[in-house]
Structure formats: C-alpha cells, structure tokens
Amino acid sequence: MTISIIGVGLIGGSMALTLKEKGFATKLIGVDANPEHAQKALALGLVDEVKELHAAVQESGLVILATPINAAEALLPMVLQMVDQQVVMDVGSTKKTICEAASQSPKRGRFVATHPMWGTEYSGPEAAVKNAFEKKATVICNKEDSDADAVALVEQVYGLLGMHIVYMNAEDHDVHVAYVSHISHITSFALANTVLEKEREEDAIFELASGGFESTVRLAKSNPAMWVPIFMQNKDNVLDVLNEHIAQLRKFKSCLEKENYEYLAELIEKANGIRRILK
Template identity: 45%
Template structure:
C-alpha cells in the first residue's frame, strides 16, 4: 500500500508512524514544502521516500495534513493527479469550505472529509508520536459522497489506528468545533498575551506559574501558521462563540464588582458538571 502524506509534521508524521506499524505492506511517501521537514522525517524513519505531486498517480492513499487554507488549494490538485482507486482524506479542523470547494470535482467520490480530534501543542516532524490517534474521535463529514469501497479502505485504516468514528455534516461540524476547540485555543493565546504584557519579568512568570496556569496556557504554544487560517475559515462561528464567552466573562466581572461571591460560587459549582461530561478524557 503506497501512502502519500502531504505535510509531515505532528499530524501527518503521527499518521505515518501508526500506519507503518499497523500495515506491514505500507510504504510511506512524504511531500512537504519544507525540505528540512522531509529530511527530518526520513532520518527519523517514519517516511520511506521523499516524493512530489508528480508521483501521486502511484498512491493508494493520500493524506493531506497541512494548514486548512493551503488544503483548499491543494485538494483539487491532488484529486486531479490520483488514480481512480485512490482514497484521499484531509485532517483539517474546518470542513464546510473544503467540502464546498470540491463538491463538483469529477473525483469527489475519491475524497473523504475527516477530522481526527487529536494533537498536541507542538509541531514539526520531531513532534510526531506513536498512538496519537488511539482512542480518539474521528469526525467524518459527507461520507455518502465517497465511493463505498474507498470508505471501507478509510475505515480499515481508522480501525487499525484505534479511532472512534462520529458522522456529522460540515456545517454542524464547524459550528460545534468552534466551541470545543477553536474557542479554547483563542482563550489560551489571549491568556498568554495578557500575562506577557502584564508580567514584564519572565523569571516571575516562570517561578510563579503552577500546573494550572501551565495547562491553561498550553495551547498558546500551538502553531499560528495552522490556527490563523482555521479562525479565518470558521470566522462566523468563532465570532459567535467569542461573543458568548465575552458575555460570560463580563457577567463574572460584574459579580465580583458587586461582591456577589455567593453567586460566583454557584456559577462555579454549576460548571463543575463539566467533570461528568468529560469523564475519562485525559
């Protein structure tokens, strides 16, 4: 099985590691605009060969793991190059614009729109790790538009990597992911920004930052090259979630200004229910 991975960073590289472990016949080909990334991925051993778009006709599977703005441009080009039996899937955090872009492409049936809910705050080939996707949810959009035999090929990969499957339409996906992923990244970036601007002494930040701060601001280490395009593509939903978040922050601030700490306690106690919802997620 020839697997071509476009973008050999954390997400693409982790797919490469796990597919090589799960499929004995898998040969992994890497395509990346950064030559150093390709060199690193080959030297780390999870890419067998550096490749380019001209060889995509040899692919059995193509995984697109690049920023979503680049994916919108690259996906039609990939579909133009592949053979009729090749499965193509991307791993982007937005789906509405991407699905719309290729809805009339002659090889739309070869494309499976997926979003694995997995990752870390790190990027690049050296960040790739084994078992990143085990036990994680993989959201699939518009599955009915993908050829059945290629759906089966994708499900075999996802099953062997230990992923849970959830089906969703692209509009619902983008709306829900704005709340549970995109907003948390914005919150983390802005918390980091606030601390950097307020605490000018870096040693004070380091010495006084506990595990709570470190975990809350962890996502601020994420790649702006990946996240800025996500916010742009999902602008409408992100703005809506931000407005609701800002309203809650202002209400909390007003409660403090008016010494209504009993209500603050009640707000926090009610929100503790999130522990039940997220039980089992580490």
C-alpha cells in the first residue's frame, strides 16, 4: 500500500521506518511544510518520495497526519475534502479538538483519531528511530465515528508497530493524558528553569547531575512548537492537574517550614503508592 506521511518528524518518521521494514508500505510519500525536513527525510530513507499534499493524498491508500497538533487541526478538514476511499489517521497528543475538526466533514468516517503513547524529547526527521512503538499502548478515540474498514486498517498498522490498542472517547483521553503526560512536561520545564535561574554554577550541575536529575529534567528538552499547541488545546485539563500539583508541592513546603517530619514521611509513603501503577 502507498502511504503518505504528513509531517516527517519523530513520530511520522519512526512509523515510516517500521511500515517499510515490515513490507506493509510499498511506497512512502513524505509531505512537510519545512522543505529541509522533507529533504532530510528523503536523505535518511524515511520516505521514498516527497510530494505536495494533494498529489500525495490522491496516490495513497493511507494518510498519516503527524504534524504538531495545531497544524493537524487545520489540515485535517482539507485532507478529508481530497479523500475518496483513503483512510486518514492522526497521531496527536490531544483528541477532542481534532475530532471536532473532523466532525463537520462528510468524510468523517474515513478518519481515525489515534494517539500512540510513545515519544522522546527530540524532534525532526533525525529523531526517528526503529522499533519505536513496540509494546507501548496506543489509543483509538471515538471509534464509532469511523468507518469499520478504516478502523480495521488502522488497527492493522498498530499491530505491525507492535502496540496494544486502548479504546476511549476523546474527552476521557484528554483528561488522562493531562495526568500521564502533559503535567510531566510542565514539571520538567519548570524544574529546568528553576535550576537555570538560580544555580549559577552550571559546571557544578554538569559535574554532579545524577540519574535522578536527568530523568526528571530530560523532558525539558522538548520542542515548544509541539508543546505549546498541546497545552493550548488541553488547557482546562492541564490547569486542573497543575493546580493540584502546586497544592501537593505546598504540602511538602509546609512540612519543611513547620518541621513536621511525621507528615513529610506520610506524604512520601503515600507517593510510594505509585509502585502499584509503575512496576
């Protein structure tokens, strides 16, 4: 099958690698607003050809929309106007807005809203990696609004990528990802700024930074072009979680100020409960 990847970066490029390797994509067409990214994707062998949007969609059986989510929201209605029997899937980190963008299209049934739960702090075609999605979860949202054959094709794609599929509605998805992904990025950005703002001796950080620091701060390398639209689109859920997180941090602050170390131990024991969820 010929597959178009719109936005040949970390996610689109990583998908391209596996779909080619497994023989599912007989031809991969790259479309990218940034000509340098498109050429880089070609040079790296992520795609076989680079085309403009309309020609790519016409020629493809499957179109994977893998741009930042604000661009995806703008592009999807236009792509659906070009579609006959092709299937269009997105891979964005929020699902309510993109489903609303699709809902007015007479071709809504050809679209499948998805979110593979994998990423790194890097972006662009150079960030693409092989076997990226294996054994991770992916979400398909509002399945009932998509044609059965379109869902079946997307399920096949995620099967080839080695992912297990979770089905939920778009609104629930957006609440859950605020907890399991978006807040982690905000705390990481804020932690990086805390250290960069106050710890003037960068050499000392560089020397001493251990695994714990690295793991809590690595997400702070993530790209604003990707993350600002996510926070915009999921603002209400992210604000709810952020307010709760600040309240939780204030409890730690209060324990230290009042030297209430019994309550501090309780807070830590409670946090240890995360072991139930993360093995």
